[in-house]
Ligand SMILES: [Zn+2]
């Protein structure tokens with residue numbers, strides 16, 4: 001474990017623990033994982049479990065939409081649309097909102113209205129803190145014991161990580177609670193006082209969480225209904241459910257399923273197991289190895305062909321003067337890593353290199369772009 005007491009104790013430790021006495025990762029059995037999930041979503045045992053249970057409740061509430069779509073409105077075009085909505089729209093929104101804004105503060109909104117519109121751009125899923133707090137811990141302890149979605153724990157360790165590892169410690173002292181709440185301050189989520197936290201064991205208030213969820217779903221169902229009737233509305237809610245469940249697998253595959261899968265010229269950060277994968281990259285802007293190098297960057301697609309839809313959204317809002325500032329680490333990445341060939345020093349383990357000529361070409365193009373921008377300014 002790291003020596004950061006705050007980070008070490010920020011999340012509620014699962015009953016099976018993070019690590020053994022020798023500091024090795026404890027890998028629970030599938031049965032232990034399910035038992036832990038059942039224990040932590042049991043709101044009848046303690047109301048403090050509500051934040052771990054809410055995603056499960058939301059998923060259960062989405063099932064009737066999927067059943068109605070399958071039974072009454074199924075068509076292939078709508079099914080394909082639903083998958084595209086889940087994989088691309090929900091996926092990219094996850095990167096824009098939960099990942100780059102809420103967790104890493106990679107950009108700032110000019111007005112709270114724009115922030116709220118961005119937050120509700122798609123069907124509501126996770127309560128923000130369930131993504132944000134655990135993700136901060138993930139960056140500090142990537143692939144080490146205590147990483148809430150350590151891929152070496154196995155697929156189900158990651159699939160059940162939200163219920164089992166994401167809620168904040170139920171016994172934080174006042175100072176540590178205040179520090180944890182600061183991770184959420186800019187998101188606009190209504191935050192519990194320390195007294196309220198002792199009652200609910202969450203940062204977000206339950207009333208805010210439930211109220212915004214219901215308003216969001218009512219709005220989107222009505223909007224989709226007016227566009228394409230119950231058929232479209234149930235299809236897209238099914239797509240949202242697909243993403244809501246499926247996104248958990250990314251935490252496993254995005255870190256090489258617990259194995260070293262770095263490719264030379266593609267994955268420059270060798271300090272953890274994260275890799276740049278085409279599917280989450282192209283569909284949702286999640287170039288995860290780049291992201292681990294520059295977590296605070298509003299852009300993660302750095303190399304040619306690394307399309308980044310989330311960045312396109314953020315940059316478009318900037319051009320429209322709706323986003324006031326952003327951090328873009330692409331130039332620094334190319335200068336520090338790609339162009340100087342540091343990847344080669346890092347002794348790559350597998351894969352084909354991105355050729356030096358390609359990197360130099362990309363660097364020239366970028367310099368040209370920034371010169372043009374400067375001329376215009
Ligand atoms: Zn990661």
Ligand SMILES: [Zn+2]
Nearest residue numbers: 099135291295
């Ligand atoms: Zn991150």
